[in-house]
Each structure stands twice: as structure tokens, then as C-alpha cells.
Amino acid sequence: MITQLKNRTLIRLSGKDVQPFLQGQFSNDINALEEGVVQINAYCQHQGKIIALVWVMKKSDDFYVSLPSDLADVVTKRLSMFKMMSDVVITDVSDEITQLGLLEGDRQGLSPFKLNAQQSIALVSDVSGINFSNGEVWEQACIANEVPEVFLVTSEKFVPQMLNLDIDEVGVSFTKGCYPGQEVVARLHYLGKSKRRMRAFECNEKVAVGDALIVTGSTSTKASGMVVRCVKLDSKSLCLATVEVAYEDDEITLNNVQLTRIHND
Structure with a gap:
């Protein structure tokens, strides 16, 4: 089953300083992130409280950060504030790339990033010909996992x-x-x-x-x-x-x- 994740924003981060920059911002080990995997990260404030949970994916030299759309402005502004003079470009690519949630083996020719044993994320520019299931199926899987x-x-x-x-x-x-x-x-x-x-x-x-x-x-x-x-x-x-x-x-x-x-x- 494939679900279109309509309420998530996708941010692409690129530039020669992007990896060390994200390593210093997020809670997980960005340096250990491999392509084809979704890495869950907490973006915390100074007291350790989570501002947002983000899914980080790597493709070539770029990093893609997926998060709920109602926190997109907060996270984007914070990342922009901390990058200062670093060679990091932050771009909202939600209008260019559609995020899909895949359950188990239903890939329909896509190349997904693995979230866990049952769930994966695919980033695509064209959704024509894809058969979508409803969002409740994806949410139920998130709760089960x-x-x-x-x-x-x-x-x-x-x-x-x-x-x-x-x-x-x-x-x-x-x-x-x-x-x-x-x-x-x-x-x-x-x-x-x-x-x-x-x-x-x-x-x-x-x-x-x-x-x-x-x-x-x-x-x-x-x-x-x-x-x-x-x-x-x-x-x-x-x-x-x-x-x-x-x-x-x-x-x-x-x-x-x-x-x-x-x-x-």
C-alpha cells in the first residue's frame, strides 16, 4: 500500500558544509547515515525539549529533511539562523517532490528509503499511475511500529x-x-x-x-x-x-x- 504524505514538508539541504552543519544540529549521528535509509532525529532546544522530529534522508551530497508542515517555518528559520556563514543552502522542495509512505513490499517500481521493517519513504517528482491507499492505513502502521x-x-x-x-x-x-x-x-x-x-x-x-x-x-x-x-x-x-x-x-x-x-x- 502506498500513501501520499500530504501534511509533510520536504526541505533539501546542500552545500559543502551541510553534513557537519546537520551533525551539530540534530540528535542522531548524521555522519553514519547511509543512502536508502530514513534516520529519525530530534531537533531540540537548549533544555533538551524537542522542537520537531525530522526524518533525514541522504541522496548523493544532498540531505532531505521531512517533517510535519505545521512546524516547517519554525525549523527552517532555526536552521537558517544557525547556519550563519556556512556553505549550506536550505530549499523547500515540497512543490517539486512528493513524499510517499510505502508499506511492506508494495514499491510499484519506486526506490524507497527504509524507515523500519514495514515502512519506507519514497521521494518522487511524478505520481501518475500510482495507486494510493488512504492516510489512515499509514497512520495505523506508524502506531503499530x-x-x-x-x-x-x-x-x-x-x-x-x-x-x-x-x-x-x-x-x-x-x-x-x-x-x-x-x-x-x-x-x-x-x-x-x-x-x-x-x-x-x-x-x-x-x-x-x-x-x-x-x-x-x-x-x-x-x-x-x-x-x-x-x-x-x-x-x-x-x-x-x-x-x-x-x-x-x-x-x-x-x-x-x-x-x-x-x-x-
Whole structure:
């Protein structure tokens, strides 16, 4: 199945300084990125909170950064501010290149970048002749594969550990060197286990990104968690949400509706 990812912006970064520039901005090891692979990166502010999650792809000497469109201006302005005198050209190519989400083996002659075992991303200039499935299928796969997302409403709400980006260093490298927020993220990592993690849930009502999770027994002064991404299917809603680990299997409600945890781990 192939889905057109209409709500994502694609930015191309080029120039002789582009690789070291991105290495100093994003949380993952850009120097280790190979062609044909999607690398998940957190773009953090100085306190370690994630401004945006970006998918980085490499093609020849250029890098392509995919992210939700509602954060495109924020990220583009920040990248432009930090590049200063570096030889880096930042171009929004969303009108030239269409982003497609591919599930499993359905490639229809495309050359995708692998996101995980079931999902890939293709960048194409012509979509004629491609049979598209609906966006809910892609979102359901993202939730099943626990692919996090950050939107404008949740920007600067999470540190990487809350979204499980530190597990197997899927979105954070602890050996690559400095980037904005690196000291805070590394300190949290070496201090021990994160108190909040991302988990998958389902319920019978519609939910929205940014909705708060409530656990009756929690002593936290904040909500016990927050919806990260979600999709409404015919009979139920699926979501990824952060939750206090100590209460992840307790009775959890969202908008006064009980959530049921989906055990993928």
C-alpha cells in the first residue's frame, strides 16, 4: 500500500558544509547515515525539549529533511539562523517532490528509503499511475511500529526519552558529540530510567494529539501523559501517548474515556 504524505514538508539541504552543519544540529549521528535509509532525529532546544522530529534522508551530497508542515517555518528559520556563514543552502522542495509512505513490499517500481521493517519513504517528482491507499492505513502502521511524531501543538513538550528515541539509539546518538540540548539529554540518559515513556493505546472514542492522560493514583502535579499521534478507525481510535511508567498498566482515562494499552513490547 502506498500513501501520499500530504501534511509533510520536504526541505533539501546542500552545500559543502551541510553534513557537519546537520551533525551539530540534530540528535542522531548524521555522519553514519547511509543512502536508502530514513534516520529519525530530534531537533531540540537548549533544555533538551524537542522542537520537531525530522526524518533525514541522504541522496548523493544532498540531505532531505521531512517533517510535519505545521512546524516547517519554525525549523527552517532555526536552521537558517544557525547556519550563519556556512556553505549550506536550505530549499523547500515540497512543490517539486512528493513524499510517499510505502508499506511492506508494495514499491510499484519506486526506490524507497527504509524507515523500519514495514515502512519506507519514497521521494518522487511524478505520481501518475500510482495507486494510493488512504492516510489512515499509514497512520495505523506508524502506531503499530511506534513511530513518534511532534506537531506544533506538542512542540517543546517532550524530551527524547519520553518518545523512546534513546532505546537502541533509534533517534539519539550518545557518542556523536554536541547538538542543542545534548547535555540535558545525555544527563537524563546516564542518570537512569526515564519516568515517562511512549506506549500504544486504544479506545472507543475520538482522541486528538495533545490530549492529556489521567491516572487516578498518580501523585504527579501534571497530567500523567499526552497523546503523541492518533488515528480514528471505524470502531475505535488508536494512539501513541506518553505515560508515567509506574502507572502504564493502571486504569488510564482520556477525556473521561478509558484507554486500553496495546502491548507491543
